Amino acid sequence: MRNVWAAAFRVTVPVLIGYLAIGVAFGLMLEAIGYNFIWAFFMSLTIYAGSGQYLGVSLLDLGAALSEAALLTLILNFRHIVYGLSMLEKFQTITGWRKFYMIFSLTDETYALLTSVRTPQGMRPADFYFAIALLDQSYWIIGSVLGSVAGALLRFDTTGVDFAMTALFVVIAVGQWKENKRHLPAILGGCCTFLSLSLLGPDNFLIPALGAIVVLLLGLRGRLEDPAAAPVQTVKEEQP
Secondary structure, three states: OHHHHHHHHHHHHHHHHHHHHHHHHHHHHHHHOOOOHHHHHHHHHHOOOHHHHHHHHHHHHHOOOHHHHHHHHHHHOOOHHHHHHHOOOHHHHOOOHHHHHHHHOOOHHHHHHHOOOOOOOOOOHHHHHHHHHHHHHHHHHHHHHHHHHHHHHOOOOOOOOOHHHHHHHHHHHHHHHHHOOOOHHHHHHHHHHHHHHHHHOOOOOHHHHHHHHHHHHHHOHHHHOOOOOOOOOOOOOOOO
């Protein structure tokens, strides 16, 4: 089991660096509106949605209604429908409570890792995936708490720190583009988003764009999957 965590740590180092940075930024923003590290800890433990938590800071600051917060969070995280559909087969090897945790912890960065890494030989995929997901969330929690504590001890202007989330998304997107030979999903996503933005405007484009992406990816699933890309260095799930 120790080897599983060591292997998972190695592949999650980029997420560690990114999550500490954007987690600290979130903690700073939360502290700036009057919520201490305890709030940062429990928000990151129970909500665990980077962009959603950034949005949550603004909603808390404005005193938004619960219904408004729920609707905006749903719109913001609608992309997770795409993530979930693409992980159905991979999550078949995961059972019990860990499967529910894996669904809960499927952030953008964890999704990027799970779709690109290969399980080291001699390890069960379910154990490896779970270790990746749990480590990623621990990085986010640590960063959030550190940022909140730093914000309480060192008072300074937090304007612009929320750009850290955008910067991390760009880095992930560039990395995925370089590592994957098939760029059609990214091109489809960009075209759908641009078309929806042009037709509907910045206030109404997101859900139609994501809906179109889901339909296109499902329709082209057979063509997008690479039959030659057989998994390597994996072992079958052992029966208890």
